[in-house]
Amino acid sequence: MAVTEGKKRSAGATAAKTVPAAKSRAEPSGRRRQLVDAEIYNVATELFSTKGYGSTSLQDIADAMGLSRPALYHYVRSKEDIIAKLVAEFAESRAHELAAVVANAELTATEKLRRVVIPTVRNVAEHPQRFRLLDRCENELPEELFKKHRAAKRAVRDAFVAVVTEGVAAGEFQPIDPSTTAFSLIGMCTWVAWWFTPSSPADIETTVRSIADLAVNTVTGAPTTASKAQASSPVEALQSIRRQVEALEIQLSNTQ
Amino acid sequence: MAVTEGKKRSAGATAAKTVPAAKSRAEPSGRRRQLVDAEIYNVATELFSTKGYGSTSLQDIADAMGLSRPALYHYVRSKEDIIAKLVAEFAESRAHELAAVVANAELTATEKLRRVVIPTVRNVAEHPQRFRLLDRCENELPEELFKKHRAAKRAVRDAFVAVVTEGVAAGEFQPIDPSTTAFSLIGMCTWVAWWFTPSSPADIETTVRSIADLAVNTVTGAPTTASKAQASSPVEALQSIRRQVEALEIQLSNTQ
Numbered sequence: 284m285a286v287t288e289g290k291k292r293s294a295g296a297t298a299a300k301t302v303p304a305a306k307s308r309a310e311p312s313g314r315r316r317q318l319v320d321a322e323i324y325n326v327a328t329e330l331f332s333t334k335g336y337g338s339t340s341l342q343d344i345a346d347a348m349g350l351s352r353p354a355l356y357h358y359v360r361s362k363e364d365i366i367a368k369l370v371a372e373f374a375e376s377r378a379h380e381l382a383a384v385v386a387n388a389e390l391t392a393t394e395k396l397r398r399v400v401i402p403t404v405r406n407v408a409e410h411p412q413r414f415r416l417l418d419r420c421e422n423e424l425p426e427e428l429f430k431k432h433r434a435a436k437r438a439v440r441d442a443f444v445a446v447v448t449e450g451v452a453a454g455e456f457q458p459i460d461p462s463t464t465a466f467s468l469i470g471m472c473t474w475v476a477w478w479f480t481p482s483s484p485a486d487i488e489t490t491v492r493s494i495a496d497l498a499v500n501t502v503t504g505a506p507t508t509a510s511k512a513q514a515s516s517p518v519e520a521l522q523s524i525r526r527q528v529e530a531l532e533i534q535l536s537n538t539q
Numbered sequence: 540m541a542v543t544e545g546k547k548r549s550a551g552a553t554a555a556k557t558v559p560a561a562k563s564r565a566e567p568s569g570r571r572r573q574l575v576d577a578e579i580y581n582v583a584t585e586l587f588s589t590k591g592y593g594s595t596s597l598q599d600i601a602d603a604m605g606l607s608r609p610a611l612y613h614y615v616r617s618k619e620d621i622i623a624k625l626v627a628e629f630a631e632s633r634a635h636e637l638a639a640v641v642a643n644a645e646l647t648a649t650e651k652l653r654r655v656v657i658p659t660v661r662n663v664a665e666h667p668q669r670f671r672l673l674d675r676c677e678n679e680l681p682e683e684l685f686k687k688h689r690a691a692k693r694a695v696r697d698a699f700v701a702v703v704t705e706g707v708a709a710g711e712f713q714p715i716d717p718s719t720t721a722f723s724l725i726g727m728c729t730w731v732a733w734w735f736t737p738s739s740p741a742d743i744e745t746t747v748r749s750i751a752d753l754a755v756n757t758v759t760g761a762p763t764t765a766s767k768a769q770a771s772s773p774v775e776a777l778q779s780i781r782r783q784v785e786a787l788e789i790q791l792s793n794t795q
Contacts, residue, residue, distance in 0.1 A: 333678065335591060418733075419675055422589070440734075457756065463741060463749045466734045467727040471757075474726020477674075478696075485719060493719045497757050500713065501727075504756025 319358055322348065327365045328412050336366065336420035363425055369413055370428055374435030377406060381442035392450030393499055396468075399442055400498045403472040404491045411476040443468055447502060456502040468498050575614055578604065583621045584668050592622065592676035619681055625669055626684055630691030633662060637698035648706030649755055652724075655698055656754045657747050659728040664743045667732040699724055703758060712758040724754050 326347050330339045341362055345355040359365055384390070384398045407414045421432060443465035450456035471494060479490060582603045586595045597618055601611040615621055640646070640654045663670045677688060699721035706712035727750060735746060 459753065460741065460749055463746060464753060466730060467750055467753050470726040470728070470730020470733070471723040472726070474722060474730065477726070478722045485716065490719060493716055494723055497715065497720060497723050500760025501753050501757040504760025 316358070323355075323358055324365065324369065324413070327362065328369075328416050331366070331420060332412060332416050336362070336416075336423045363428070366417075366420070366424065367428055369417055370424075370432050370435070373406065373410075373413060373417055374432055374439070377402065378435045378438035378442070381439060385442050385445045392446055392453055392455045393503065395446045396450065396498055396502065397495045399446055400468065400472055400495045401491050403439070403469075404475055404494045405487060407473055407475045408479045408487045408490055411479060414473065414476040440465055440469065450502055457504065459502060464502060468501060471498060471501070572614070579611075579614055580621065580625070580669070583618065584625075584672050587622070587676060588668060588672050592618070592672075592679045619684070622673075622676070622680065623684055625673055626680075626688050626691070629662065629666075629669060629673055630688055630695070633658065634691045634694035634698070637695055641698050641701045648702055648709055648711045649759065651702045652706065652754055652758065653751045655702055656724065656728055656751045659695070659725075660731055660747045660750045661743060663729055663731045664735045664746055667735060670729065670732040696721055696725065706758055713760065715758060720758060724757060727754060727757070 323344065327339070327344050330343055330347060334343070339362060341355060341359070342352055344362070344365075345352045348355065380402055381399045384395050387395070390398065417432065421429065424432060444461045447456060447459065447461040447464045447468075451458055451461065475490065475494070479487075483490070485493065579600065583595070583600050586599055586603060590599070595618060597611060597615070598608055600618070600621075601608045604611065636658055637655045640651050643651070646654065673688065677685065680688060700717045703712060703715065703717040703720045703724075707714055707717065731746065731750070735743075739746070741749065
């Protein structure tokens, strides 16, 4: 598990193995810049997670990477820059992406649900530690970033609420409470940050698809009485089938 | 939101209003002991959350409660005692409770699922900050407690996996991956710590019941192709109904 690893090894030891030495003062070029940028975010995430955002200095990050502080300045100006990029990547860009899905009139609510769940899970599964870090250090963020992060989280929630509301109204989803359902689906997606690792039995794409299927089940599933019926009474199971036939009749009369 | 409140007010200010002055050296008696105990855990949770577990001393807790340190010693001996009690309440006791549900041969898998989801959600909804604190400070826990906490979390996961595996084998649930499904359900339950507050539109019991219904939907829901059919093709919807009738026939033949 990522947390256990974080406890057992130092960020410095990790970084020393994987970061190209970058002590030159020349302007970093494309490919190397990408590599170092990625490693800065990995090392900073690990330091922020273990020492806390407030207690980590740019010097700590430079030390952990085996860079001089001036060399690090080629890549980032401050630790606020690093966390700002994490907020932008993790919350803001995702919020925009989800809003576009919600606004797409050509998709059914079920398709929209899959298209909001899939990138959310993939994003978290690819960078679980970054996601957890943002959660942990939210209260330590500079005021401006704190507001941006909260606004982006609200936008993500609003996207899920909008999709559930649309699905319920269209009769595609069960008559469920959009707010509780939205948060439950978001929990299903984001909990991936707490359990998924590259060594998990399933790979990212399998996990993403499985959770998208489960999310669709969650909203379209048989109502509780009917699902209980599978285990208890054939009469209730038949009632469930009758309700589905009625829904089908309504659907057919709407399309003719 | 609890987090925002934590940012805006000091733990001391909160405690001063609600804790009975307890400077006497007499052994604290029943009712008062309960009140002060509860407040110690609230104040400690808030301090651990804002300052970090490692940076909070017993003196800080005494100060925030307006108690002398000797007076606080009537109630707790160390901050390890406080966090140990949180681990015991939040993880260990829940793990035992869920294991008992799993072992109960008189329940169907669907009933078991409700009975593992309900106390999990209720526990988190009642004390969201305590749940988040344990997550945040897990790496700072003394080794013994760290191991206990991890073992308890694994036991909770095992309970969910066992219920899903049983439901799939019995044909009550869809053929879903038990591990991904268990973590997704746990995420649905524990995310409550991030969004539910006493001021949320729905009360705890309504939220608990709604999430239990959603959890049952998640595992019993129509497979994806069928749920899509509700929105796209009557033919697929009829196929879904046919599958349900077949399942009903199997169920009836098993009970006769």
